[in-house]
Amino acid sequence: MSAPFDLRPLVATDHEAAARLLHRSLVHWYQSRLGQGARFGPSHEPFRLFPEVYAELDRGHAVAACDRASGELLGVCFVHPRKTHVAVGIVATAPEAQGRGVARAMLTPVIAQARRDHLPVRLVSSLLNLDSFSLYSRLGFVPHTLYQDLTLAVPTTGLPGPAPAGAHRVRVVSDPAEAARLAAFEFELQGLDRESDYAFFLRNQVGAWRVSALDDADGALAGFLVASHHPSCVMLGPGVARDEAAAAALLWSALDALRGASPVFLLPCTAAALIQQCYVWGARNVELHAAQSLGPIPPARGLSFPTFLPESG
């Protein structure tokens, strides 16, 4: 069947419809397939944060698919072009339009542009959601890192047990001039450059972010971690750590700052000791994600903490 929809950039007047679509699409998919629709809450309101943040961070790059006859929004695809790569996410299609090629159509021009720019396209996709995994797999994406999503209800009295080594040396970063240093560290370890994101968090526009960093005794950066404490998205990441010990110190500090909240965070499944430590703190598994790339995957060292806002890694 020919596709009765058109693609155009998402604009500010679409934000309400985009929030409704994200909420409806996620609730419908997770409820009908897994009986887990309730995890996205009863209201679309919190989902306004996504188009609003992305309008600031990646203005003009989000794709909207609209019904040709009614103009109604059928799909959204948020795109995050960076110097080293193009990242994609969230992608969502309205429940009644799923399986009609809407998501593939939104992604096709994004992939074509990235090819012209000789950049890989990257994303993190749920392994509980075969529709999403299959969409990307058919488009040629290859998984390279497996992550487990954990949630932790941080007691109001703080995490149990002693703080890990280095936790008390974690400092809050508030100077936007440090964005370049954080970005250079991520580039050195992960081959990704997204300085504009770090400058954005440090200016703390739209969302509500806390950026923390850990320095070695010699003053070199050992890691950093961004935490969103916006009520619509209580989540840790993005962040990068040189090793599991630095990651543990950063995580402890970020969790301690969120007493009484239940943040979600993604850890590479290979970070075995860190994951065991998180269980001791009370973490529970809630999802599995695979980082995928279409195009070369830069060799990576250290640990990366992906996030859903922004999905720019």
Ligand SMILES: CC(C)(COP(=O)(O)OP(=O)(O)OC[C@H]1O[C@@H](n2cnc3c(N)ncnc32)[C@H](O)[C@@H]1OP(=O)(O)O)[C@@H](O)C(=O)NCCC(=O)NCCS
């Ligand atoms: C994931 C999602 C965006 C897909 O959107 P969609 O518009 O239905 O996807 P499309 O119709 O464009 O493409 C689906 C592709 O997956 C393929 N596919 C689906 N299930 C498959 C399976 N089990 N095995 C192989 N291929 C499969 C389809 O054949 C199609 O590929 P094709 O175009 O080559 O035929 C949609 O299900 C959705 O919105 N889900 C809820 C939100 C969500 O979870 N988003 C992703 C995470 S942020």
